[in-house]
Each structure stands twice: as C-alpha cells, then as structure tokens.
Amino acid sequence: MSTLVLICDDSKLARRQLARSLPEDWDIKVEFAEHGLDCLEKIKQFSPEILFLDLNMPHMDGYEVLQAINEQQLNVLTVVVSGDIQPNAHERVMSLGAIDFIRKPCDKEKLIEIIEQHGIRDRAIRESLVHKLGEQVDSELRDIYQELTNVAMGQAGDLLARLLNVFVELPIPNVNVLEVSELHMALQAIDANASTSGVCQGFIGGGVSGEALLLLNDSSFKEIASLMNYSGELNNKVELELLMDISNILIGAILSGLSRQLDMPFSQGHPVVLGQHCEVADLVKANKGRWQRTLAIEISYGIEDHDIKCDLMLLFTEDSIKTLKYKVAYLLEE
Structure with a gap:
C-alpha cells in the first residue's frame, strides 16, 4: 500500500522540486496543497501520513497550520521546509x-538523510512517531507549566537583578516533549556559532527527576565580572567561579520556586561542568549520553543594556512526565 505524502507550498516550483527530491524507490502517492487552509482541507480529505510544510504562505502560514494540527489532533508527521532559517x-x-x-x-541528499534518520519510510516507525506526538504537551498543560515556570523564573530573575543591580529581561518559557535528537537541535539552535560554557545539575524529588542545564555565552563573562565589581584578570578559573555563581543562583531559585508551587521538595546533586569555551555543538556532542527523551522547559535570560545571554533548560525525565501530570491535575482540583 502506497504511503500518502502531502506537500504544502504556495510556490508551484517549490512543490515540484520537493516532489522530485523524494526517494525514487519509495512507494508513495503525492498530493499538493497551495496554502495553509488548503493544507488543512487536504489533510482531512486524504489523511496523509507525512506532510512537508512551508512556513511563509498566504491565508494561513505554516505556524498556524502546525497549531491547527495540534488543536484538531490530526495524525500527520510534519517536516517543515522553509527559507526562514532563524x-x-x-x-x-x-x-x-x-x-x-x-x-x-531543498537539497535532495539532505532530504533523503532526514527521511532515513527518522525512519519514516517504515510504517511501524511512522505509527510509533505519531503515538509519541500524541504524548506531546497539550495546550492546557503547556499553559500550566509555563505559568509555574513564569513564577519560578521571576524569583530567580529577582535574585539575579539584586545581585548585579540590573534589570533582567524575562521571556515566555518554551515547553515541549523532545526526543534526544530534537533536544540536541534545540540546544544547538540557542546560539550555534557562539563560544559557550555550560553547567548541569541533577535534581530529584517526589517521583520527579531531571537535570537543570545552564549555558552562558563566553562574551558575557567580562560584563558579569564588571557588574560583580571584579577588577582582576579574567582567566579560566575566575570564569568558572562566575559560571558557578550564576548557575547556583538561577538553578537553585527556579527549582525552589517550582518546589513550592508543586508542593514537591527537590534534592539537588553536585553541579557538573559540561565544558568551557566551546561551541554548543561540541558541548552537546560530548554529553550526548546524558540526555534521553525529556520534557524540556527553556528559559533565555537577558540583561537590559548589557551583552549577557544566559539560557537555562530544565530537562525532566520521560518517567517524570506522568507524575507531573497527576500533580498538576491534583493542584487544579484544589
């Protein structure tokens, strides 16, 4: 039985180029959609197993299509194909x-590499991927996790602001369930070309465990040292001390904030240095075995009027996801 593939792009040329780039020995039937609304109609009409989706389109863009797929619980594996590489x-x-x-x-070799990497030519693997996508954080839970994190990161930001006497910019936390390969890409996307230093610290409590990962751009050290009134020479030892100070403040405060809201005390392990002065890709590669499928909460802190960028990720183990769901449900009933 042929695998039904839907290609959605407002450019006829782009649709045809992508179709010609698909593996020639793959038993597929290809349908086309010209924009986002057309895409949703075709998904409901043909029930494709795989969707190749452009982002910038009229009527409904790719982001809105992905949101609608989630909200309407449409079972389709989506690969985004876009010129927007931010x-x-x-x-x-x-x-x-x-x-x-x-x-x-679209590069034909890269497309085939991704198809093979995810194993989506195999029906059993496709069904498994669809099942895992069904376990992604639904919109209501994501809102709850974001709100819990907002409160906790506000407390952490307040401590950092008082220590450095600055205004800390707080983002909206990014919450999702990620496979290990997706986590690597998410980490590398934080700042792929910047030299970075990283620390992680394990935590456990009440059936929930995970790691807090802090990444600090090396360009931040000079300004952090200045804000902390350090006037000596910056070397690896001093920068490591600064990194540990920042990680202790942010990781400790955010876990404390979550602990109080969830009524779930966390014990913290010893911090582990993942690497200093290396590209994020190298840092991730060297620590690949540490991370598996995870509930990831990403927070990117910034300091107003200062070149300081700090990313904190809370990585909860897969086994923790069910416990967190029960805990949140219990809190909502109170």
Whole structure:
C-alpha cells in the first residue's frame, strides 16, 4: 500500500522540486496543497501520513497550520521546509510538533538523510512517531507549566537583578516533549556559532527527576565580572567561579520556586561542568549520553543594556512526565 505524502507550498516550483527530491524507490502517492487552509482541507480529505510544510504562505502560514494540527489532533508527521532559517523559527516549529526542519532550497541528499534518520519510510516507525506526538504537551498543560515556570523564573530573575543591580529581561518559557535528537537541535539552535560554557545539575524529588542545564555565552563573562565589581584578570578559573555563581543562583531559585508551587521538595546533586569555551555543538556532542527523551522547559535570560545571554533548560525525565501530570491535575482540583 502506497504511503500518502502531502506537500504544502504556495510556490508551484517549490512543490515540484520537493516532489522530485523524494526517494525514487519509495512507494508513495503525492498530493499538493497551495496554502495553509488548503493544507488543512487536504489533510482531512486524504489523511496523509507525512506532510512537508512551508512556513511563509498566504491565508494561513505554516505556524498556524502546525497549531491547527495540534488543536484538531490530526495524525500527520510534519517536516517543515522553509527559507526562514532563524534559530527561533526552528525552535518554534519543533515546539509545535514538527519532527524536523529542512532549509530551502531543498537539497535532495539532505532530504533523503532526514527521511532515513527518522525512519519514516517504515510504517511501524511512522505509527510509533505519531503515538509519541500524541504524548506531546497539550495546550492546557503547556499553559500550566509555563505559568509555574513564569513564577519560578521571576524569583530567580529577582535574585539575579539584586545581585548585579540590573534589570533582567524575562521571556515566555518554551515547553515541549523532545526526543534526544530534537533536544540536541534545540540546544544547538540557542546560539550555534557562539563560544559557550555550560553547567548541569541533577535534581530529584517526589517521583520527579531531571537535570537543570545552564549555558552562558563566553562574551558575557567580562560584563558579569564588571557588574560583580571584579577588577582582576579574567582567566579560566575566575570564569568558572562566575559560571558557578550564576548557575547556583538561577538553578537553585527556579527549582525552589517550582518546589513550592508543586508542593514537591527537590534534592539537588553536585553541579557538573559540561565544558568551557566551546561551541554548543561540541558541548552537546560530548554529553550526548546524558540526555534521553525529556520534557524540556527553556528559559533565555537577558540583561537590559548589557551583552549577557544566559539560557537555562530544565530537562525532566520521560518517567517524570506522568507524575507531573497527576500533580498538576491534583493542584487544579484544589
């Protein structure tokens, strides 16, 4: 039985190029959609198993299509194909349930590599992926996790602001369930080309466990040292001390804030240095075995009028997801 594939792009040329790039020995039937609204209609009409989706389209863009697929619980594996290669675009589509992201113009070898990497030519693997997507954080739970994190990160930001005497910019937390390969891409998308130092710290309590991962751009150290009135020479030892100070403040405060809201005390392990002065890709590669499928909450702190960028990720283990759901449900009933 042929696998039904839907290609959605407002450009006829792009649709045809993508169709010609699909593996020639793959038994598929291809349908086309010209924009987002057309895409949703075709999904409901033909029930495709795989969707290749452009982002920038009239009537309804790719982000809105992904949101609608989630809200309407449509079972289709989506690979985004777009010329928008900003890190935020990559992170956003992955958080909305896309399984991968391909840069336009579509490279045939890269497309085949991604198809093989995810195993989506195999029906059993496709069904497994669809099942896992069904376990993604639904919109109501995501809102709850975001609100809990908002409160906790506000407390952490307040401590940092008082320590450095600055205004800390607080983002909306990004919440999603990620496979290990997706987590690597999300981490690398934070700042793929910047030299970075990282620390992680394990935590456990009440049937929930995970790791807090803090990444600090190396360009931040000079300004952090200045704000902390350190006037000596910056070297690896001093920068490590600064990194540990920041991680202790942010990780400790945010876990404390979540602990109080969930009524679930956490014990923290010893901090572990993942790497200093390396690209995020190298840092991730060296620690690949640490992370598996996870509920990931990403927070990107910024300091107003200062070149300081700090990313904190809370990585809850897969076994923790069910416990957190029960805990949140219990709190809502009170």
